Amino acid sequence: MADTLNVSTYKDISYQLKKSDRKTTSIYIERDGTVLVIAPSPFDVEKIEQIIESKRSWIYKSLAEWEDLNRTRIHREYVNGESFLYFGRNYRLQLVKDQLEPLTFHYGQFKLLDSEVANAPDHFKNFYKTKLQQRLNERLKLYQPKMKLKPASIRVMELQNRWGSCTSKGAINLHWKCAMLPLSVLDYVIVHELAHLEDKNHSPKFWRTIEKVMPDYDEAKKWLKFNGAGMTL
Ligand SMILES: [Zn+2]
Incomplete structure (x- = not known):
């Protein structure tokens, strides 16, 4: 270029x-x-x-x-009362002076050490990465047996502008931002990537594979299209 x-x-x-x-x-x-x-x-x-x-x-x-x-892109600030998404719901942030970890989540509230505001995006990314990785096995179990497709591995990382990817070696990667999505939409991303284990393209057969286990997948797809840009830190 x-x-x-x-x-x-x-x-x-x-x-x-x-x-x-x-x-x-x-x-x-x-x-x-x-x-x-x-x-x-x-x-x-x-x-x-x-x-x-x-x-x-x-x-x-x-x-x-x-x-x-x-239009849905949101600029968040790390101030008291700001809300942050976590599996599709908004939770408020409180800045605190004293806690052991930089960022915690208890009783529906994020707490961030006020001395760590400058590093807040990294702390949130780590939080999302860890929590998403923890939830993945449970979500996979819902679809993997029905689809009879098993990834070589499934990992959470920062992907450029995609929610998930499926490598030629059968490894599935998910963006940490998926931890902001409602579970039904997260499941769609997972099922989408699982289906790619069989078909690398978006052929009619690929969509049928998804439809079999997720008949209303189109709603999640539309949700992502119109709300996806709002999943920002
Ligand atoms: Zn795809």
Whole structure:
């Protein structure tokens, strides 16, 4: 991928232009909502603008979807009373002066040492990682026997922009953010990755595998689509 040259504007659409190694021009909407045009160089501005024009409605639709998905993004602060998600429910945070561990969760309340506020995101990540790992076996037991699919391992980690992944060696990885999801949605992520042990793609057969053990999986899928971006620290 070549360097970003600059931000250009065509009518009401601003876009970034990058050099392509290929002869074709493509348009993408990036994760931050930037419209990215990758075109062969030297750039033929007229041709690029023609392509943007021909894709105008697609660009608008994609940007609207992007806004929909990101409207739920929440910025949390580590102050008294702020709420944090834990398996689909919100719990309040209290800052305390004295406790043995930096972050604790008892009786439906998070407590954070006020001297540890600067490291709070790390403490929450560790909390979520540990708790999710502890719950996984119990959740797996609900579906694994019915699906007759067994992962080589199942681990919790930080994944880039996915809830889960399934490696070619049959290892399933889940994002620690899954500990913020309601259990029904977490189960969908697990079942989704289990189904990938059999089919690497999202073929109709893959979805049927999921549907057999989770007939209402579409609700969880939609939930993730519209609320997933809110699962942030
Ligand atoms: Zn998938």
